[in-house]
Amino acid sequence: MGRTPCCDQKGLRKGAWTAEEDQILFSYIKQHGEGGWRHLPQKAGLSRCGKSCRLRWANYLRPGIKRGEFSPEEEQTIIRLHAILGNKWSIISRHLYRRTDNEVKNYWNTRLKKRGTTEINSKDSPVRHKTNDDDSSDNGNIIINSTAISEENIINNYSNSDNVTKEASTSSPSSSSSTTDYVLNRGLQNLMKPISITTTTTTNSKGLATISTSLDTEISSNSLQMNKGISTDTASSSVSTSIKACGDDHLNVSRTTSSTASASSRALLNKIASKLNQINLGTIIGMGSGCSGGARDGVEHRTMDYSSPNFCCTPSIDDNINSITSYNVEDLLEEAECQQSMEMLHFDDHISSNATLEAEDNSLVDDTNTSNFNYFDDAKDGGQSANISLDEQLLLPNHFSMDCLEDVLRYM
């Protein structure tokens, strides 16, 4: 059997934590930081095992944990991701801003699970598990619903077919129930206007499908105060991802993003576009190539590297604009899952623990590495010289939700 539980040691308390124990643990970690759990109890003066301390900290005491009732949006996220990932609670929890894996797990087991399959796996739901009955697609070819493209659609469709045919070439209406539309209509409602999104599915002569999602946005200074150095600021951005099935369980993935704006707006829009892209396709399938950004004067043409491991991209994708790379489906899924398992940084975590807001140069400064972080600094000179560094990318939240967005806006 496994190793002897550390909690079996004599004299160690078990069960519910007292307020006094909480205070001791919190104070110790606040002073010394996380880690070294095995020796922490002795150093902190707690009669608990290290594991118990770690769990108590991770699930209860750690600052920033969101507790209480799950919102309908969070619930849908859990249902959607569980359909894809199964009981990968830690991965699912990373898509739920400030929720712990334990809480997500409990919520699933106590609420969602018992609702039965009728609601979750309803025929109209885009998140239902694939069943044998689902193989009733025409002649083995898969039809893609172009108004509600989801990870599940992509996974189920591509991983079970050699050919993909199109159903329609269409634009998704704003009333669509896709995740993208939710984000656009709810999460970004105070940030962008107007917003339009176009999803198209086309088929080439060989019967292979290309899915493209483009996002057009405009940022208004009335709704978003990007930087005190800018009085008015508008921007537009578009992002597109195309995925092509090419038989033998291989996909072609390409992604392009372009924007016209001041550098700060452009960076933000690229960030948002990136998140939207991840929500719809990138997280599971893997995101393609790089993106380009143009300054307001149209002169600057810059490539932004989205292949950083801090984005949910397949690391092997090169940075060339419009590049197309071929992948094996299984490799992609494995890679995507692996990347989601990586430690992600929350925006507010950096703000609260490591960063100082509004430094002398009116920029957001990361205490841990001030030399490379000047995300908003360029706004003062008209946005002609964005400096996109790795450190900056670390600060970009990989979990895009309303809460997260609100935090971002709050700190801007």
Added chain:
DNA sequence: AACGGATCCAACCGCCTTCCA
């Protein structure tokens, strides 16, 4: 008011993975 079943959720347990000497 008392009882018992249902529900919730914090915490524990054991296995697995990662790290490092």
Added chain:
DNA sequence: TTGGAAGGCGGTTGGATCCGT
């Protein structure tokens, strides 16, 4: 390369609370 230590994860438990009878 290897083995032990440490951390992470998912399944499960058990106490507290809720609620209907």
